[in-house]
Amino acid sequence: MAFEGLAARLQDTLTKIRGKGKVSEQDIKEMMREVRLALLEADVNFKVVKQFIANVKEKALGQEVMKSLTPGQQVIKVVNEELTALMGAEQSKIAVAQKPPxxxxxxxxxxxxxxxxxxxxxxxxxxxxxxxxxxxxxxxxxxxxxxxxxxxxxxxxxxxxxxxxxxxxxxxxxxxxxxxxxxxxxxxxxxxxxxxxxxxxxxxxxxxxxxxxxxxxxxxxxxxxxxxxxxxxxxxxxxxxxxxxxxxxxxxxxxxxxxxxxxxxxxxxxxxxxxxxxxxxxxxxxxxxxxxxxxxxMGDVLSLIEKAQANVDEEKAKELEKKLRNMDFTFDDFLEQLDQVKSMGPLEDLLGMMPGMNKAKGMKNLKVDEKQLTRVEAIVKSMTPLEKRDPSVINGSRRKRIAKGSGTTIQDVNRLLKQFEDMKKMMKQMTAMQGGKGKKRGKGLGGLKLPF
The missing domain is CATH 3.40.50.300 (P-loop containing nucleotide triphosphate hydrolases)
Structure with missing residues (x-):
C-alpha cells in the first residue's frame, strides 16, 4: 500500500509519546520535528507541511491536551484529526444531476x-x-x-x-x-x-x-x-x-x-x-x-467490512455456517472461502486495515507471498472428490500422490490436513458460542495458518 514509508515513520514517532503520562513542550517540539521530516520525505508540499505542523503544535500545546489524564493519546488524536482535515475532512461523493444524465x-x-x-x-x-x-x-x-x-x-x-x-x-x-x-x-x-x-x-x-x-x-x-x-x-x-x-x-x-x-x-x-x-x-x-x-x-475496520460484504455471498455464508455446525465443512468449501478472501485484495493490505496489527510481532515488515495460497490450492486440487469430502481416507500412499501432483512435500500435505482439522474444530466452537446470542456470525477462513 501507499504511504508505507510515511506510515512507518509517523507510527514510530507517535509510539514514543503514546504512553506518556506527562507531555512537555519539548516533547511536542521533538515530535513535530520528526513528523515534519516524515512528511517532507513522503513528498508532501513544503507549504502544506509548514501549516500542518503549526496547526498540530497549537492544538497539542493547548490546556485541554496538556492537562488531560492521557496527554500522549490526546496528541495522537490531534495529529489524526489534522491529517484527516488535510486530506479533505470527509468523503466527497460523485455528483448526481437533478435531470439525467x-x-x-x-x-x-x-x-x-x-x-x-x-x-x-x-x-x-x-x-x-x-x-x-x-x-x-x-x-x-x-x-x-x-x-x-x-x-x-x-x-x-x-x-x-x-x-x-x-x-x-x-x-x-x-x-x-x-x-x-x-x-x-x-x-x-x-x-x-x-x-x-x-x-x-x-x-x-x-x-x-x-x-x-x-x-x-x-x-x-x-x-x-x-x-x-x-x-x-x-x-x-x-x-x-x-x-x-x-x-x-x-x-x-x-x-x-x-x-x-x-x-x-x-x-x-x-x-x-x-x-x-x-x-x-x-x-x-x-x-x-x-x-x-x-x-x-489505527486500522480501517469500515473498509474491511465493506470489502467483506462486497465479496461474501450471504446465502453461501449461511450454508457454510450450517456445514460448520454439523462438521460437514469440506475442502471444496475451503477452496470457495479461499477464493472469497483472495478477491478482497492483497492479504497484507487486509491485515493493515485491522487495528493494532502494525504493532503485532513480525507484522511491521510482513509481505504475504500470494504463491503460498497458490500452493495450498494446488494441494487441495490434487485431491480426489472423495478425499476432499472425507480427508480421513487420505493414507500414506494418497499423501505421496497428492504431494507429487501439487509439487509440494508430504510434510506440507500433512501440515495442511492437520491444520484443516484444527480449523474445523475451532470454527465449530465459535459458531456454537455465537449461536442463539444474537451476535453477528463470522465469515471467512477463521484462524487457519498457511502451512509453508
Whole structure:
C-alpha cells in the first residue's frame, strides 16, 4: 500500500509519546520535528507541511491536551484529526444531476491511467449505485485509447460511444450526451485526450468541451507515483477547468503518498476516488478519515467490512455456517472461502486495515507471498472428490500422490490436513458460542495458518 514509508515513520514517532503520562513542550517540539521530516520525505508540499505542523503544535500545546489524564493519546488524536482535515475532512461523493444524465469529464495527463479509470468508475457506478453509464471515447489522437476503452466496454458488457479518430472530440461529446438522453443512460463518462505535459492546445479543447456539454463533474486522474509533480499538474488543470474532484491512481504501488496529502490542501480539490490495483473492480471511494487512521496504524475496520460484504455471498455464508455446525465443512468449501478472501485484495493490505496489527510481532515488515495460497490450492486440487469430502481416507500412499501432483512435500500435505482439522474444530466452537446470542456470525477462513 501507499504511504508505507510515511506510515512507518509517523507510527514510530507517535509510539514514543503514546504512553506518556506527562507531555512537555519539548516533547511536542521533538515530535513535530520528526513528523515534519516524515512528511517532507513522503513528498508532501513544503507549504502544506509548514501549516500542518503549526496547526498540530497549537492544538497539542493547548490546556485541554496538556492537562488531560492521557496527554500522549490526546496528541495522537490531534495529529489524526489534522491529517484527516488535510486530506479533505470527509468523503466527497460523485455528483448526481437533478435531470439525467450526469455528465462526467475525465481529464489528466497521458499515462496517468485515465482510460482504465473511466471504465473502473463506470463499473463502480453500476455495481454500487445501480447506474447505467455510457462510456465515451474522445481521445481521437491515440487510436489505442479508443480500442482500449472499447475492449474494457466489452469486458464490462457496457456500451461505448465512439466516432473513431477522424471526428472532432467536442462534437463526439455533444452527440454522446444526446445519445445518452435518448437511450436513458444516467451517467456519461467522457474519456478525454491527454498529453505528456499540460499545453495550450489540450486545455483549449477541454475548455471547448466543457462549454459544449456543461459537465456536472470534471474529475482529474492523477498518477500518485509522480509525487510532487502530481500537485503541479492538479494546479494547472484546476486553474484552467475548475476541476471538481481528483482520482488518485496506483495508490497500491510503491509511492510515498505525498500527492494524496497535498492535492486537497493546495488546490482545494477533493479526492473522490482511489485506484488500489489494476483490476477493473479496484477503485474505491476515498475516505480521508479512514486513510488517516491507516497511515497512523489505527486500522480501517469500515473498509474491511465493506470489502467483506462486497465479496461474501450471504446465502453461501449461511450454508457454510450450517456445514460448520454439523462438521460437514469440506475442502471444496475451503477452496470457495479461499477464493472469497483472495478477491478482497492483497492479504497484507487486509491485515493493515485491522487495528493494532502494525504493532503485532513480525507484522511491521510482513509481505504475504500470494504463491503460498497458490500452493495450498494446488494441494487441495490434487485431491480426489472423495478425499476432499472425507480427508480421513487420505493414507500414506494418497499423501505421496497428492504431494507429487501439487509439487509440494508430504510434510506440507500433512501440515495442511492437520491444520484443516484444527480449523474445523475451532470454527465449530465459535459458531456454537455465537449461536442463539444474537451476535453477528463470522465469515471467512477463521484462524487457519498457511502451512509453508
Amino acid at each position: 450526469t455528465v462526467v469529464m475525465m481529464v489528466g495527463l497521458q499515462g496517468a491511467g485515465k482510460t482504465t479509470t473511466t471504465a473502473k468508475l463506470a463499473n463502480h457506478l453500476r455495481k454500487k449505485h445501480n447506474r447505467k453509464p455510457l462510456l465515451v471515447a474522445c481521445d481521437v489522437y491515440r487510436p489505442a485509447a479508443i480500442q482500449q476503452l472499447e475492449t474494457l466496454g466489452k469486458q464490462l458488457n457496457m456500451p461505448v460511444f465512439s466516432k473513431g479518430t477522424d471526428a472532432n472530440p467536442v462534437d463526439i461529446a455533444k452527440e454522446a450526451v444526446a445519445a445518452a438522453k435518448a437511450e436513458h443512460h444516467d451517467y456519461v463518462l467522457i474519456d478525454t485526450a491527454g498529453r505528456l505535459h499540460v499545453d495550450e492546445t489540450l486545455m483549449a479543447e477541454l475548455q471547448d468541451m466543457k462549454a459544449a456539454v456543461t459537465p456536472d463533474e470534471i474529475l482529474l486522474v492523477v498518477d500518485s507515483m509522480t509525487g510532487q509533480d502530481a500537485v503541479n499538474v492538479a494546479e494547472s488543470f484546476n486553474n484552467q477547468l475548475d476541476v471538481t474532484g481528483a482520482v488518485l491512481t496506483k495508490l497500491d504501488g510503491d509511492t510515498r503518498g505525498g500527492a494524496a496529502i497535498s492535492i486537497k490542501a493546495v488546490t482545494n480539490t477533493p479526492i473522490k476516488f482511489a485506484g488500489m490495483g489494476e483490476k477493473i473492480d479496484q477503485l474505491e471511494p476515498f475516505h480521508p478519515d479512514r486513510m488517516a487512521s491507516r497511515i497512523l496504524g
